[in-house]
Amino acid sequence: ENMMTAISAPREDVSKYAPKLVSMTIPTDKIRDVIGTGGKMINQIIAECNDVKVDIEDDGRCVIYHFDREMLNKAQAMIENIIRDAKVGEIYEGKVTRIEKFGAFVELFPGTDGLLHVSKISYDRVEKPEDVLKLGDIVKVVVTEIDDKGRVNVSARDLLEKPEGWDEAQKAKKEAFDKRRNSEGGERRVFKKKD
Structure with a gap:
C-alpha cells in the first residue's frame, strides 16, 4: 500500500542517466564479421553509436552497454544486420x-x-x-x-499479379519451340563412340 502511494506501476524504463545493457547471441562463425578486418566494423559501430561499449565472448555471447537507449538499439540493429541470413520466402x-x-x-x-x-x-x-x-x-x-x-x-x-492467360501463353510458346526444334533436327540422337 505504501508503494502504491509513491508509484502505481513499474516504470517502462530506467532513468535516462542509468547505465543500460542489451544481451544477444551471435553465431560463432559470424563473430569475425561483426569485428571486421582489424576491428574496422566494431569500431564503426562504436563511432556511429556515440561510443557504445560492446563485449563479445568466444562462445558468441554479446553484451552492449550505454546510457542512451536509442544508441543501444541502433548498435543492436547494426549487429543484427551483419549476422542476418536471407531465407527463402522472405x-x-x-x-x-x-x-x-x-x-x-x-x-x-x-x-x-x-x-x-x-x-x-x-x-x-x-x-x-x-x-x-x-x-x-x-x-x-x-x-x-x-x-x-x-x-x-x-x-x-x-x-506481381499474374497476367490473365499467362500460363496458357507460356505453354503455347513451349509447344511452338518444341515443334520448331523437332522439325529442324528431329529427335535428339545419341552417338556412341566406336571401339
Missing part, C-alpha cells in the same frame, strides 16, 4: 547495386545481395535489365533460392 525492398547482361544485383540488407535474373524482373519480356532498372532503384523482391554456396536468387515477378 520479402525485401532492396537497392539495385549492379547491373549485368543476365540480370541485376539487389542489396537485401548490408552484406547480402541477391541476383534478380532478367527473366524474373517482370511477366513481360525484358531484353536488357537496364531497359527497366537503373543503379540505386529500390525493388521489391522475394528470395526464391539459396544455393549450396550461399548465393541468393530473388524474383520481382513473383510478387
